[in-house]
Amino acid sequence: xxxxxxxxxxxxxxxxxxxxxxxxxxxxxxxxxxxxxxxxxxxxxxxxxxxxxxxxxxxxxxxxxxxxxxxxxxxxxxxxxxxxxxxxxxxxxxxxxxxxxxxxxxxxxxxxxxxxxxxxxxxxxxxxxxxxxxxxxxxxxxxxxxxxxxxxxxxxxxxxxxxxxxxxxxxxxxxxxxxxxxxxxxxxxxxxxxxxxxxxxxxxxxxxxxxxxxxxxxxxxxxxxxxxxxxxxxxxxxxxxxxxxxxxxxxxxxxxxxxxxxxxxxxxxxxxxxxxxxxxxxxxxxxxxxxxxxxxxxxxxxxxxxxxxxx
Amino acid sequence: xxxxxxxxxxxxxxxxxxxxxxxxxxxxxxxxxxxxxxxxxxxxxxxxxxxxxxxxxxxxxxxxxxxxxxxxxxxxxxxxxxxxxxxxxxxxxxxxxxxxxxxxxxxxxxxxxxxxxxxxxxxxxxxxxxxxxxxxxxxxxxxxxxxxxxxxxxxxxxxxxxxxxxxxxxxxxxxxxxxxxxxxxxxxxxxxxxxxxxxxxxxxxxxxxxxxxxxxxxxxxxxxxxxxxxxxxxxxxxxxxxxxxxxxxxxxxxxxxxxxx
Numbered sequence: 001x002x003x004x005x006x007x008x009x010x011x012x013x014x015x016x017x018x019x020x021x022x023x024x025x026x027x028x029x030x031x032x033x034x035x036x037x038x039x040x041x042x043x044x045x046x047x048x049x050x051x052x053x054x055x056x057x058x059x060x061x062x063x064x065x066x067x068x069x070x071x072x073x074x075x076x077x078x079x080x081x082x083x084x085x086x087x088x089x090x091x092x093x094x095x096x097x098x099x100x101x102x103x104x105x106x107x108x109x110x111x112x113x114x115x116x117x118x119x120x121x122x123x124x125x126x127x128x129x130x131x132x133x134x135x136x137x138x139x140x141x142x143x144x145x146x147x148x149x150x151x152x153x154x155x156x157x158x159x160x161x162x163x164x165x166x167x168x169x170x171x172x173x174x175x176x177x178x179x180x181x182x183x184x185x186x187x188x189x190x191x192x193x194x195x196x197x198x199x200x201x202x203x204x205x206x207x208x209x210x211x212x213x214x215x216x217x218x219x220x221x222x223x224x225x226x227x228x229x230x231x232x233x234x235x236x237x238x239x240x241x242x243x244x245x246x247x248x249x250x251x252x253x254x255x256x257x258x259x260x261x262x263x264x265x266x267x268x269x270x271x272x273x274x275x276x277x278x279x280x281x282x283x284x285x286x287x288x289x290x291x292x293x294x295x296x297x298x299x300x301x302x303x304x305x306x307x308x309x310x311x
Numbered sequence: 312x313x314x315x316x317x318x319x320x321x322x323x324x325x326x327x328x329x330x331x332x333x334x335x336x337x338x339x340x341x342x343x344x345x346x347x348x349x350x351x352x353x354x355x356x357x358x359x360x361x362x363x364x365x366x367x368x369x370x371x372x373x374x375x376x377x378x379x380x381x382x383x384x385x386x387x388x389x390x391x392x393x394x395x396x397x398x399x400x401x402x403x404x405x406x407x408x409x410x411x412x413x414x415x416x417x418x419x420x421x422x423x424x425x426x427x428x429x430x431x432x433x434x435x436x437x438x439x440x441x442x443x444x445x446x447x448x449x450x451x452x453x454x455x456x457x458x459x460x461x462x463x464x465x466x467x468x469x470x471x472x473x474x475x476x477x478x479x480x481x482x483x484x485x486x487x488x489x490x491x492x493x494x495x496x497x498x499x500x501x502x503x504x505x506x507x508x509x510x511x512x513x514x515x516x517x518x519x520x521x522x523x524x525x526x527x528x529x530x531x532x533x534x535x536x537x538x539x540x541x542x543x544x545x546x547x548x549x550x551x552x553x554x555x556x557x558x559x560x561x562x563x564x565x566x567x568x569x570x571x572x
Binding site: 117193195196197198199200201202203204205206209213214217218307 | 369371374376397398399400401404405407409411412413414415423424427428460473476477480
């Protein structure tokens with residue numbers, strides 16, 4: 001034990017050290033260097049993004065007009081015509097793919113989160129299956145889209161003889177976005193406070209009533225985000241649809257018709273024609289759609305947050 | 312443990328009840344009689360199984376996968392572990408430590424239980440909502456705002472909303488897990504008054520860390536303690552007046568006088 005005098009002296013020495021002027025200048029310098037460095041990194045990222053989007057818009061806008069939007073592509077080396085049928089095909093494909101993937105993915109996620117972990121699930125085989133399925137979802141989420149395309153080509157196009165069609169493309173696309181929907185839905189469900197479930201079960205509601213009455217409504221913002229992300233994915237993929245949807249620029253008549261999405265059209269214009277301006281015009285439209293989708297996510301999550309917090 | 316209830320009806324009764332989390336025994340040999348239309352408080356140091364026992368009465372403990380029980384808890388002489396859990400929880404309602412209203416309107420919060428049990432008639436639902444909110448002393452504060460979200464209420468109001476929600480399914484027993492621990496003193500007092508009024512119609516079992524609350528608000532008091540292996544047991548049980556004025560066990564005396572816990 002030191003006596004109080006030495007303690008005071010030591011405190012004074014420490015205080016002197018803290019007040020040491022050169023130290024604070026040094027720290028200020030490091031601080032401003034770090035700040036500048038981070039600022040440059042942030043600015044560079046944004047600048048590159050603006051450059052890309054700006055370039056596409058500047059090159060693309062001259063070819064965008066009502067005629068471009070409302071006539072169908074006419075083929076040829078000059079990539080004549082507009083993009084009307086590709087917009088329609090994109091919409092068809094998005095709707096059809098989600099009609100398959102959304103119920104499957106949301107259902108699977110509900111099972112994994114709400115039912116598979118339950119006390120009653122003590123059966124070892126079921127537990128093993130669930131674990132394998134969840135690992136499978138993780139792996140599928142990282143598989144390149146062309147692999148799904150090759151699978152779709154081998155199974156749906158060739159083996160099941162569905163040909164290059166909306167059906168083949170929709171089924172393959174569903175395989176592609178399924179992991180996205182499952183994972184975002186799982187995360188949304190896991191974020192629902194356990195106290196909601198306890199409150200509902202404590203009132204004598206069944207598991208199913210609890211899931212549909214309290215858990216799903218609270219998880220909807222997250223689930224909607226997953227769906228919109230999937231829409232973006234379907235709109236922007238090319239490789240997978242190149243080998244399953246074919247590339248016909250005619251308007252699809254039924255589920256067995258071939259077709260061409262916007263992104264696929266960009267790819268074909270760029271590789272098979274010299275209509276670079278039209279590829280850029282189509283790209284600009286694509287980017288605008290993606291921006292609108294992102295705004296939709298923001299708006300909907302703000303809306304749901306408001307509704308859930310009750311303010 | 313011999314029955315302490317002379318002139319009251321038995322509502323809940325535990326016989327040699329044991330509960331395990333995996334290999335760990337959390338409750339050992341719980342034998343207890345809980346009387347009808349009375350307030351029974353459960354006190355004791357942290358981690359000795361008070362909440363676990365409370366949650367055993369409406370089988371909320373089953374939400375934890377590793378839980379195993381043996382022995383029995385009986386509600387009106389029927390073993391709760393062999394009856395339908397949904398039916399049981401309709402009869403034995405629960406109010407939790409933290410207010411947990413659903414992210415729905417005040418009306419929908421209270422109507423949730425009756426709706427889950429199949430009631431659709433709007434007029435009847437409105438009547439139940441009004442009665443439940445009146446019984447939980449919240450009606451006057453919210454009657455003009457039934458469409459407002461339950462989450463927009465203050466903490467104390469939220470807890471009374473949760474009590475109204477529990478009352479709406481007309482349970483026989485209400486379990487309360489430290490219902491006022493997250494509230495300020497005024498809101499706490501309101502909840503205590505409310506609990507006093509509820510005992511005319513309901514059997515109430517309440518876990519509390521607040522000695523004054525147990526002494527003020529309950530008719531019977533159950534004191535939990537821990538064995539050296541950390542399993543919980545009831546060290547003393549009796550009329551609240553007797554437990555607080557003339558405890559039979561040294562540990563009870565130390566605990567209620569704040570010397571440990």
